[in-house]
Amino acid sequence: xxxxxxxxxxxxxxxxxxxxxxxxxxxxxxxxxxxxxxxxxxxxxxxxxxxxxxxxxxxxxxxxxxxxxxxxxxxxxxxxxxxxxxxxxxxxxxxxxxxxxxxxxxxxxxxxxxxxxxxxxxxxxxxxxxxxxxxxxxxxxxxxxxxxxxxxxxxxxxxxxxxxxxxxxxxxxxxxxxxxxxxxxxxxxxxxxxxxxxxxxxxxxxxxxxxxxxxxxxxxxxxxxxxxxxxxxxxxxxxxxxxxxxxxxxxxxxxxxxxxxxxxxxxxxxxxxxxxxxxxxxxxxxxxx
Numbered sequence: 001x002x003x004x005x006x007x008x009x010x011x012x013x014x015x016x017x018x019x020x021x022x023x024x025x026x027x028x029x030x031x032x033x034x035x036x037x038x039x040x041x042x043x044x045x046x047x048x049x050x051x052x053x054x055x056x057x058x059x060x061x062x063x064x065x066x067x068x069x070x071x072x073x074x075x076x077x078x079x080x081x082x083x084x085x086x087x088x089x090x091x092x093x094x095x096x097x098x099x100x101x102x103x104x105x106x107x108x109x110x111x112x113x114x115x116x117x118x119x120x121x122x123x124x125x126x127x128x129x130x131x132x133x134x135x136x137x138x139x140x141x142x143x144x145x146x147x148x149x150x151x152x153x154x155x156x157x158x159x160x161x162x163x164x165x166x167x168x169x170x171x172x173x174x175x176x177x178x179x180x181x182x183x184x185x186x187x188x189x190x191x192x193x194x195x196x197x198x199x200x201x202x203x204x205x206x207x208x209x210x211x212x213x214x215x216x217x218x219x220x221x222x223x224x225x226x227x228x229x230x231x232x233x234x235x236x237x238x239x240x241x242x243x244x245x246x247x248x249x250x251x252x253x254x255x256x257x258x259x260x261x262x263x264x265x266x267x268x269x270x271x272x273x274x275x276x277x278x279x280x281x282x283x284x285x286x287x288x289x
Contacts (some may be wrong), residue, residue: 037281040139148174
């Protein structure tokens, strides 16, 4: 996958402030393998190739950006992909595209999906797991973190803060690893009860970096993949003003939260903030927007 079209876009904010806000448009990498998904997958793909495995086995829900991205990336690199899908057997645009990109879809009940030990045993009875690299849901492994640490190499301006929406925390952990000592990362939890991310992140970064991030839990809009008219209205206004789209699961919540925090003078001085557009726009089709 190529990243030469990725660029920084400064936003003219609709209120008075000395803060400069830029968006790192990772959504432009690819329509499907977009945003942070490519960075999570690139080292896992390299591992498949180095170990001469057949491909990847990974996990996700029926509208998972990670499932869609893994299927497309594996197809591009000539690798097999198997997607373990949480819940009853369904078909939708996400799974249709994954299947069209060669992914074999296996649906499992939610209890088995949640039980990691039982899932590992089940996988070994169904597949020759030695022939595949098994990648956790959301690409949440060390390879994913290492890949995400490369995101900041695309930023060619000085900045004080960087913001990213969080599901598993993999992208945030990688970004923190790449920061200079005076830079800070903000992780906007996309789900209710996102405080757990504090422990997750700390376990994946160095001790001296523990003071360089903050988890923001005030803008989940009811929980993971939840939304209301306020969020949808913000997305429409944002697209009209800036001429690009946000996704309702992750980036819209982050950007809404950033706008609120800037207006409330949460950030001191004339600092520059980078907001990561982590792609995942295919998910908007699940609610017909």
